[in-house]
Amino acid sequence: MKKIYFALAAFLMTAMAFSQGVTTSAISGKITDDAGEPLGGASIVAVHLQTGSTYGAAADFDGFYRISNMRSGGPYQITFSYIGFTDNVKNEIFLTLGRTSTFNVMLSESATALEEVVISASATGVFGASKTGTETTISQREVQTIPAASRSIADFVRLTPQAQVTEGNDGFSISLAGQNNRYNAIYIDGAVNNDVFGLAGSGTNGGQTGVNPLSVDAIETFQINIAPFDVRQSGFSGGSINAISRSGSNSWEGSAYSFVRNESLAGKTPPRLVGDGEEREKLADFSALTYGVRVGGPIVKDKVFFFLNYERQEDETPQPFNFSNYTGRSSQADLQGLSSFLVSSYGYDPGIFDNNTRTLESDRITAKVDWNINQDHKLSLRYGYTTADNLEARNSGNRNIGFINGSELFVSETNSLALELSSRFGNKFSNNFILGYTTVRDDRDPAGDPFPTVDIQDGGGTISFGAEPFSTANLLDQDVLTLTDNFEIYAGRHTVTLGTNLEFAKIKNLFFAFNYGDYTFEDQFDGSGNLVSSGLNQFLTGQDADVYQHGYSLVGTGVVGDESAGASEFDTFQAGFYIQDEVQMNDNFRVTLGARIDIPYWSDGSENDDFNDRTIPLLEAAGKNLQGARVGQGIDPTPMFAPRLGFNWDVNGESKTQVRGGLGVFTSRLPLVWPGGTYNNNGITGGFNFEFGQPFVADVNNQ
Template sequence: MSSRNRVSASLLFAVASAAASAQVVGGNISGVVTDPSGAVIPKAHITIHNDDTGSQRDLVSSSSGSFTAPSLTVGHYTITVDAPGFAAFHRSDNITVGQTLEVNLKLALSGSETVTVNGDLASSVNLSTEQTSGLVNARQVKELPLNGRSYDQLLTLNPGVVNYTNQRSGSTGTSNSSVGSMFSISGRRPQDNLFLLNGIEYTGASLINTTPGGTSGQLLGIDGVHEFNVVTDTYSAAYGKRDGAQISIVSQNGTNQLHGSAYGFERNSFLDARNYFDNARIPEFQRHVYGAAVGGPIKKDKLFLFGNYEGYRQNLGVSLQTLVPDNNARAGFVPNPTTGALVPVTVAPNSAKLLNLWPVANGAEVTQNGIPTGIAKWTGSAPQRIREDFGTTRFDWNIGSKDNFYSTYTIDDSYANTPSGNPYTYVQETLREQVFSAQEQHVFSPRLLNIARFGFSRSSFYFYGYVPAAQQALAPTVRPGVPTYAVVISGSTASNGASAITGAGANVGSNNAIARNLFTFDDHLYYTVGKHTFQGGVWVQRLQSNDNLAQNQYGQASFASLTTFLQGTIKTFTYAPTITPLGWRATYVDGFIEDTGTSRRTSKYALAFVPSPPPAGAKRRAAPRSTPLRTM
């Protein structure tokens, strides 16, 4: 292979390996210690000090001058290098989640001043043999503007990420019990993604859409998040369970400096423009988001605590356009489908009561080929109410020079009361998501490190459809105390199905609940030999899923047409008088071992333009002639 081709291959490999990641909750530092001539320095003492919490890692360079410090907590670090016969060396910068930082430390001879470097620790290219990833750093999380403060919207800063939320099929219902944002990453389904909060799965309650998020549709807690990383495609064996993107979120932690914030955001309809479907009066809208965060030391360099709370309140007038029986149909007259002439129909007593499940038309008649259908439009709004409370707390403990421990607890509790397409039919959703994690890290030697982690995730969901009391008092029910059954006219009887007239009564999926518990334990062991870091681990997860997702608990009446509805002739009536709760149990066990070391080459290549000596007796050219790429 020519020098030019060898250089091209090396650059291609370096670009393909850029921004690699080795851990889901921290970062790595690796590098080589050399003297001014470039020769390696073995047995140099290296100290990696966390300036935020006072913890540190002590290492010794190998015979090849290399060193590796895996699984470092994100934060600001100072690297100090000491070796006999050489001046002290200091270098500092930030370490981010999921990144391997390649540093080459060149020491000056003894007698020189101490060398201090402030800047980016990361190499312009990454030589680790792992996956590519996309970091959303602390500054981006805290400072980029977001509508609703849902930090998962920042996922789209990475290439290949598409916000898929608006393409979600179906309306509000049990199949969409996870109402958070959904993302397609690298062309995969949103359900293939895995969200990790401090290394523990952060999940929604649905068995279909497991994306975390409250009933507001937001993923709250910006002030409780330090940063997060998106790992895609060919990632490390340390990741698993799903084949989509792995989104690793790291919580904010307390430091030696007391820090905090308090905030409030307000939105309302005062300056809103009128929606096309609005009536003369613009529907009301108020959104209040407020909270506070504080972190600091309990004991300097030893114990730290951080806490964050965020509240979300929203009152929204939802603009609706509902298809309802027209005034003639309410009076017992239905148009002939061929001529449009009104035909009298005897309205059954129960059908007369069911007509109270729709508002009286205030819009135009719906026609088909110019012939009235007996259906008209109602245009207006109905109020939506959302309450969501988010909180997180983190405790860090620097036990000693070889051990550190942290634990976190996060909870998101929310409730939403939302009108369906019919202002007289509402759905209530209650959603609570919780994540607890605890991690202990022990350094056996400069070469051997172990991390043990335990976590518990729980997400519970309850879905309830009902008719407001004023209309419920005028409508029939199957049983006393049970909301009116779902009513479908000329349409599908499936959950979230469509009909010629907007569905009425309770939602077919009412009174459904689900709770998912995930117990997770994993242990990772790192062993460094020269330029290689061997990582091995075991991951165990116990799944408990309890649900009563039986449909039609309140019943569903289907009518073939508007005429048969008025006559009280039911096509089908489905009803589940009793249900059988289901309990699903599963245990997952995975193990892995891999070499995550760097891939350094003894040969280095550079682009150089060097003047060639002129022939004897010839005059020097005005400009030098370039030579091809050369091996250094």
């Protein structure tokens, strides 16, 4: 998707682009004497007090200075000095992620002011001089103090007025600025953490299990951007969620924690679920337990630091069922008889049906090392590991009976690595380099032993057992490598940024629905509408199924399930290049002007020569405009151009009244599941049967 903002108006277009996040902060300003004359060569030294990290610069001939690639947060002590003048020291300074804080300083000659000037202040949140678009920044203090019932990023995204968060079986779905959740960008330490395939409602890796990618206790700060007119931030038309993980400091810190929720802490039935004449009731028993530990400290004081967090999540959600509410024809004795028949005739146990419990077990690890190489170079390395085991239990309701061994078992494992090198070269140049590598392994399987899917019409209800039909051959492997580099040139009132963002993705997707076979048995009636044979009787007496479905591989040796041949495998490469000039027009007015171009590339898939040579000419002869498309041909790389213009006006120069806005084009990433269908559905790797009146075959390898 593409998003264009102008003041308060928005216009949406379709497109594709790429992701990158901002991980640091900056300070800038002008240093003058009592008469307002610039003090060229004045020294600026900023010290991050918790780690001893030191950043320094000298003002240019016109008194302007800028220090980029600073660690966000604080507290900082910033000292402004010049020979023959009294130092100006600012304490308790906290810097906002992704923002440049302005400090214009006046120094007094030593002869008239014999003591250093000490000022306690903090970078303003709402009135930042570099702020042009719409954003919400959440500090570590807010992360730790705001009630977070789910312990997920969604708890904090709710603080953004443009956000809508909805909850489903797979966790939370986040919509920003009214856009589909797939059009958001999610970064952790500047590296993309999107579910690039686009199946998870949360938009995060492993999100189909409902697991969170990062422990809340491992978050330093994060930011939600809706329309930042900064060309470095892209890959979204909804919004971006940019999280920075914690780091160690010179102080040893640690904690052990546990969070428990159950039915006694959750109130009664939500009013929206209560029907007319019904009363709210206590919720059914459930348990949500999260516990963990974190520790951080110095390896070498003022030099090398570490942070480590481990978190465990154990959730159980029973789904009790009152059989007296079932509208179907069968009795409990009939269902027990069906279960016994399956065991004795086929050796298959369908499991229980009256209280199928959903479960989620997850382990999360975050490990980070920070190294202050020297005053000009800082290195950070983070490793993240998340594994989840989710049983999405099939449930029973008023109109359906679901046996538990027909449930979905989803196992996900994510490994991520992010390396960041921030460098300064004198007073005029700085560079920020981020390298990220993420592997995601999603394996969705049917619970229980392999068995065909069976649906039986049961009067006003349906009886279901056997494999969950969309889990029989379903796995997804993603390998994503990202590289981002931002080079800044500082020239007085101008800060020029040259940058690139490169993303490589390798995808393997296996999906054959109904791979074990799917059979439907319906009630049989005579011409007068009288029941002749129930669907259950049809199955028990070996009658043919009314409907039969089977998805299968056309290649390989005929093995079924996750070992099936015919998985689609393709590579994508996405390149973004951009330039930006941030101009301090005067002390109160700043303009940002930039542009970026994003170019996608898709590898070719398996060619279907028969379709290309025989069918396409017939379609084109019939007047169909296929625009040169061929089965197996990669998607055309259409460059996307995105100009940006933003401004910030501090009306009275006191950060009390501010006018800001801008104009920009925002292009989101394209969820790979959509074009991925062209690699799966090519007519030569997979087949599908839909038939009537087929005999039931229990052997999944002989469908």
